[in-house]
Amino acid sequence: MPSFCVLFPAFCDGLREPDPSFNRELSALETLGIPWRVVNLDALRGGDLVKAFRFFGDAPSQPIIYRGWILHPEEFSNLVDALASRGCRTITTAENYRQALLFPEFYPAIADCSFPAVWIEGSDPVHALQAAQQLGPPPYFIKDHAKSAKEIWPHGCVVLDKKAMAPTIRALQDFREDQFEGGxxxxxxxxxxxxxxxxxxxxLFEEYRLFFFLGSLISLSAYDRIGGSGSSVPDCRFLSQRIDSPFFSADVVVCEDGRHYILEIGDGGSSALPPTLSPMEFYSAMERTLSQAGAA
Ligand SMILES: Nc1ncnc2c1ncn2[C@@H]1O[C@H](COP(=O)(O)OP(=O)(O)O)[C@@H](O)[C@H]1O
Ligand SMILES: [Mg+2]
Structure with missing residues (x-):
């Protein structure tokens, strides 16, 4: 009997199916006999729970693991509550989700193996520059509390001098729109x-993505389609003691001097699987880990 059920965002053009971005994951689940469900995220955001769960089907007996787009913490919390009212339990709680998603929440747990960071609430550039003084002079890299606008590098994330702070924040906000998180x-x-x-x-730069599930490191792969060797990454298993979440990711970046830094933590359910990571191996590792935890 499979030990968990995966919940995907429904495809906007075919609400009974998962968003096609998750097709590789879906076919792995089908092969492994792991059940899945869908939820209509637009309807969930709009507060229409009947519509959100229209094609959810019957409540699975297993606990639920969400695999989908990043949600605001309040949206994730609404999802957990809506599932609970249908008799379903999520493995990741709303509190766990916040801790792994929001930079100010997880940074203290990685500060000694990451590079410096400061943050502000909101998006006032004067306030941001004041805070940045603690870091020394620019250039800086900026993001919101959950994500960057790396897709529009450099103008949405690189602040070369002080006068670039305001336009860079604006570009980040324009890019992130209603996904903008916190500050x-x-x-x-x-x-x-x-x-x-x-x-x-x-x-391409040398980066790795690690996934932790129930306290175990279940995968370590190059972040991109091509990358270095994961064997060079220092042992990061201590993170499972520091991050209060059963399912999270950790990204490691290598700098020019060869030093490895933990760049960020992410919620495991809303972190993309690196392209070279086989979804079959990923879900098999989750299944193994959860069955072992159940047996222990
Ligand atoms: N301080 C930094 N200096 C240089 N590059 C950075 C810095 N922080 C992040 N990056 C690069 O930008 C990318 C996106 O940053 P990241 O913090 O991971 O944001 P996101 O949440 O959007 O993935 C990283 O994968 C890394 O390559
Ligand atoms: Mg990242």
Whole structure:
């Protein structure tokens, strides 16, 4: 009997199916016989729970693991409550989700193995520059409390001088729209180790993504389609003692001097699987870990 059920965002054009971005995960679940459900996130955001759960089907007997887009903490909390009222339990609680998603929540747990960071609530550039003084002079890297606008590098995340703070924050906000979370995080701009030009387009830097489930490290892979060797990554298993979440990711970046830093933590359910990570291996590892925890 499978020990968990996966909940995906429904595809906006075919509400009975998961969003096609999760097709590889879906086919792994089908192969492994792990049940799944869908929820209509737009309806959930709009507060229409009947519509949100229209194609959810019967309540699974197993606890639920959400795998989907990043939600605001209040949205995740609403999802947990709506599931509870249908007799379903999530493995990740609303509190766990906040702790792994929000920079100010997880940063203290990684500060000694990350590079410096300061943050503000809201998006006032004067306030951001005041806070940034603790870091020394620019250049800085900025993001909101959950995500950056790395897709529009450099103008949405790199602050080369003080006068660039205001337009960069504006570009970040415009890019993130209603996904913008909390406030601004400011960090020194680090020199990442360049791996080369990607055949898929763009520059590649050495980064890794780790997933932890129920206190165990279940996967470690290069972040991108091409990457370095995971065996070079220092042992990060201590993180499971520090992050109050049963399911989270940790990203490790390598800088030009060869040092590894923990860049950020993420909620395991809303962190993308790196392209080289096989969803079959990922879900098998989760299944194994949960059955062992159940047996213990
Ligand atoms: N301080 C920094 N200096 C240089 N590059 C950075 C810095 N912080 C993040 N990056 C780069 O930007 C990318 C996105 O930053 P990250 O903090 O992971 O935000 P996101 O939540 O959008 O993934 C990282 O994968 C890393 O390559
Ligand atoms: Mg990241």
């Amino acid at each position: 601004i995080v400011i960090r020194p701009l680090m020199r990442r180790r360049y791996i080369g030009e990607s055949p898929f387009g763009g520059e």
